[in-house]
Structures are given as structure tokens and as C-alpha cells.
Amino acid sequence: MKNKETISTWQMIVLFQAFITGSSIINIQGPFISLAQNGAWISLLLANALGFIILAIVLWLNGKYPNLSYIQYTKRLLGKGGAYLFGIALVLLLFQITANITHGMGQFFSTSMMKHTPLYVFHFLILFVAALTVKSGIEVMARMFHGLLYVILFIISFIILLNLTHFHPEYVLPVLPMGWKPILHGAYVGFGFPYMDVMYFAMILPYLQHNSDKPFKRWMYVGLLINGFILATTIVACIMILGPMAMVEKFPIFQLARMIEIGEIIQRVESVFGMALVVASFMKLTMMLFIINEVVTQVFDVQDKRTMVFPNTLLVYLLSLTMYQNEIELGESGLIMETILAFSLAFVPLLIVAIRSLFVKENRGHT
Numbered sequence: 308m309k310n311k312e313t314i315s316t317w318q319m320i321v322l323f324q325a326f327i328t329g330s331s332i333i334n335i336q337g338p339f340i341s342l343a344q345n346g347a348w349i350s351l352l353l354a355n356a357l358g359f360i361i362l363a364i365v366l367w368l369n370g371k372y373p374n375l376s377y378i379q380y381t382k383r384l385l386g387k388g389g390a391y392l393f394g395i396a397l398v399l400l401l402f403q404i405t406a407n408i409t410h411g412m413g414q415f416f417s418t419s420m421m422k423h424t425p426l427y428v429f430h431f432l433i434l435f436v437a438a439l440t441v442k443s444g445i446e447v448m449a450r451m452f453h454g455l456l457y458v459i460l461f462i463i464s465f466i467i468l469l470n471l472t473h474f475h476p477e478y479v480l481p482v483l484p485m486g487w488k489p490i491l492h493g494a495y496v497g498f499g500f501p502y503m504d505v506m507y508f509a510m511i512l513p514y515l516q517h518n519s520d521k522p523f524k525r526w527m528y529v530g531l532l533i534n535g536f537i538l539a540t541t542i543v544a545c546i547m548i549l550g551p552m553a554m555v556e557k558f559p560i561f562q563l564a565r566m567i568e569i570g571e572i573i574q575r576v577e578s579v580f581g582m583a584l585v586v587a588s589f590m591k592l593t594m595m596l597f598i599i600n601e602v603v604t605q606v607f608d609v610q611d612k613r614t615m616v617f618p619n620t621l622l623v624y625l626l627s628l629t630m631y632q633n634e635i636e637l638g639e640s641g642l643i644m645e646t647i648l649a650f651s652l653a654f655v656p657l658l659i660v661a662i663r664s665l666f667v668k669e670n671r672g673h674t
Contacts, residue, residue, distance in 0.1 A: 313516045316523045318449035320530050322594070325452040326508055327358075328534045330408065330591035331501040332463055333584050335538055336545045337557040338642060343493035344554060345546055346483050348539040350490050354497025355535030361505045361654070362531055364661050366524050369512045371664060377509040377657070378605040384663045393656040394606035398599060400652040401507065404500075405595040406626035407640060409434060412588040413627070414634050415558065420581055430627050433585070437593040438620040441600060442613055445514050448593060455586050460537075462583040466560055466576070467544045469567045478550040479543065499646030505531070506653050510601045511594075596620055 314322070339347035365377075372380040377397075382390040413429035440448060483490065515523065545559035548566070553559045564580040599619050604612045631637045 312445050312514055314446055314449045314514055315516055316526065318453070319512070319515050319523065320526050321453050321456060322445075322449055322511065323508060323527060324530050324534065325456045325590050326594050327501050327504050327531070328537060329452075329456060329459060330587040331534075331538060332459060332541060333558070333560065333580075333587045334411065335497075335501065336542050336553070336559045338496060338638075339493050339542055340545060340553045340559065341555070342496060342642070343489045344484055345479055345481060346490045347493055347546070348542045349482070350493025351497055351539045351542055352535055353490070353494035354502050355531065355538075357494070357498050358502030358505050358531055358535075359528070361502060361657075362527060364657060365506060365509045365512070366527060368661060368664060369509065370524070373517055374513055376511075376513050376601060376605060377506075377660070378602055379513075380664070381656075381660050384660055384667055391606060393660070394602055396652040396656065397507075398602045398606070400648050401595060401599045401602065402623060402626060403630075403640075403648065404645065405592060405599065405623045406630055407637065407645070408588060408591055408595065409623060409627035410631055410637055411641075412584060414637065415584060416581070418634070419558075419561070420578070427628055430624055433589055433592060434596075434620050434624050434627075437589060437596055438616050440589075440593045441597045441616050441620075445511070445597065448597065452590050455590055459583050459587050462579055463541065463560065466564050466567065466580065467541070469569065469576075470544075470548050470563050473548045473566060474544075475547055475550060478547050495646055496642055499649045500641065501534075503646075503649040503653055506657055507595075507598050509657075510598045596623065599623075 335351070336347075339350055343350040368377070368380060372383070375383070378390055378394050381393055385393070409430050410426070412433065413426040416429050417424060417426055440451070541560065545553045545563065548563055549556065549559055552562070556562050558580070561577055561580045564577040567576050596616070596619060600612055600615050603609070603615050603619060609615055631640070
């Protein structure tokens with residue numbers, strides 16, 4: 308990971324889309340439908356609107372400090388003490404989220420597809436490959452994820468399209484069976500995941516080639532809008548196909564894959580969903596490890612960023628094996644704690660930094 312590494316506008320947009328859509332398109336349907344029922348797609352769109360607020364703040368700060376990351380301009384605005392405080396809080400949150408993603412991936416395989424394989428095997432393999440990818444640098448990640456994102460979108464589209472004969476539009480009604488409270492609860496969860504991820508992406512923005520800022524910002528907003536449309540579409544499809552059963556399924560799309568049956572040619576393609584889950588988890592974990600590495604090395608002024616990749620990955624590996632005793636604890640962490648922690652340790656500090664920047668005059672070209 309050389310300091311001079313840069314990626315193009317389109318590569319940055321692809322990374323952004325892979326970061327916020329890659330794993331959420333696999334994981335988001337179950338929690339949202341269980342909380343908001345038929346109105347889950349409204350919750351998703353409300354959370355998406357909150358994501359636009361976060362993105363606007365991040366892009367505004369990036370425009371004011373185009374060559375600096377969140378930690379770097381926090382140091383400039385609040386001094387080293389403020390950067391240590393906010394940086395350590397952020398990295399602890401990132402470690403917890405990354406361990407959650409790792410544990411969730413392993414838990415799915417150990418309970419659904421490979422029941423006799425211990426969790427540590429799944430965790431070790433995917434984290435090891437992710438760490439090697441991080442060491443390869445942001446340019447390699449951008450080139451690799453460009454194709455992998457299309458693979459995930461194709462698999463999910465393939466699963467939904469092959470279930471067209473199972474669509475029941477009447478399952479979508481009533482839209483608000485329990486009123487607005489479950490809808491707002493779903494939006495609250497969506498604020499923590501996936502839309503606080505927009506803020507974490509601020510650590511990657513300095514790697515952008517600064518030759519076309521305006522199209523870049525416009526396409527970032529378009530990318531977030533496309534993300535909301537895609538996720539809402541998958542939620543509606545799950546409700547229309549599974550009906551009330553969608554409320555009790557953790558991975559509704561996995562059940563859609565199991566329902567596919569076209570003669571004796573195409574049957575039970577849930578292994579395809581497993582492939583999508585591995586690819587999505589790999590992209591998300593790789594980018595989270597990259598961001599963790601950026602935060603740690605910038606907070607503590609480590610010159611060689613490569614040296615911290617494997618220690619950070621080892622800590623994530625240990626946390627993923629020890630933080631949760633069962634799937635229930637993991638679910639409670641995601642549905643209850645993640646939004647609270649993300650708001651307190653990431654969003655509030657981001658607001659403080661943004662407010663502070665309003666009172667500090669900076670030369671736009673100064674780095």
C-alpha cells in the first residue's frame with residue numbers, strides 16, 4: 308500500500324457500491340422484514356435518506372480537505388488529543404463490526420450448509436485471504452471488486468427472476484399492518500447498518516485521483532440512490548414470494564434459492580447463494596480491514612502500513628470467535644447495539660468535526 312496509490316473516479320464509485328451494497332444485499336432482508344413486516348421497504352428507504360445526510364457531510368469535508376482522511380483532518384481541526392479520542396473510539400467500533408460480519412458468515416455455513424465444520428475454519432480462511440488482499444493495496448482491491456460486485460448482483464437477480472412464478476403481489480398488503488412504529492424501528496436499525504458505512508468510507512476517499520471532483524460527488528449520490536432501490540427491490544421480492552414466512556427467515560433469499568425448480572434441470576441452487584455470501588463477505592471484510600488499518604496507522608503515526616495488517620486481522624479473528632456464544636447474541640448485537648455504538652462513536656464525532664470545520668478557515672489547496 309504505497310502512499311502514492313490512487314484510483315479513478317469510476318473505481319472509487321465501484322468500491323463505494325461494493326462496500327454498501329455487497330454484503331447488505333445478502334443480509335438486510337431478514338432483519339428489516341422481521342422488524343417492519345410488509346413496510347420493510349419503507350424502512351429501508353427512510354434509512355437510505357439518512358444515508359444521504361451522512362454522505363453529504365462526508366463529501367463536504369472531503370471537498371474541504373481533498374487529500375486528507377477523516378483521521379487526518381480531525382488531527383488538524385481538533386489536535387492530536389481529539390484525533391486519539393475519536394480515532395480509538397472509531398477503531399473499536401470497526402473491530403466490533405468486522406468481527407460481527409465474520410461471525411455471521413461462519414454461523415450461516417456452520418448451521419445451514421456445512422454443519423460439521425467448526426467456525427474457526429471459515430473465519431480463518433476468509434480473513435486470511437482478505438488480509439492478503441489488503442496488503443496488495445487499494446488499486447488491486449478496486450480492480451478485483453469491479454467484477455465481484457457484478458457476480459453478486461447477477462446471482463441475486465438470477466435467484467429472484469427464477470422465482471417469478473411464485474410472486475404473489477397481494478402479500479405486500481397491508482403495507483402498514485402495525486402502524487409507523489415498526490417502520491421507524493427498521494429505519495433506526497438501517498441507520499447503523501448499512502448506512503453508517505458511508506462514514507467509514509471517508510478513510511478511503513483520499514485515494515481518489517483529483518481530476519474530476521464534481522462528477523465524482525454526483526455519482527456518489529447516484530450510487531447511494533441505486534443502493535436504496537436495489538435493496539428495497541429485494542425486500543419487496545422476498546415479501547411477495549415468501550409472504551408471512553419472510554418474517555421468520557434470517558436469510559430470505561437463501562429460501563428463495565431453495566424454492567427454485569425448473570423441471571429436473573435447475574433445482575435447489577442454495578449453493579449459489581452460499582457463493583454470493585462468501586464473495587459479499589470477502590469484499591466487505593477486505594474493505595473493513597483496510598479501513599481499520601488506515602485508522603490505526605494514522606492515529607498512531609505508523610509509517611509502514613503493511614506491518615499492521617496481520618495484527619489487526621488476528622485481533623478480528625480472535626474477537627469473532629470469542630464475542631458471541633450463539634446466534635442470538637449476534638442478532639442482539641446487530642439489531643440493538645450496532646446503531647447505538649455507530650451513532651455515539653462515529654456519527655457524533657463526525658458532526659463535531661464538521662461543526663469545528665465551519666469555524667476554521669482553510670486553504671483548499673493546502674495539504
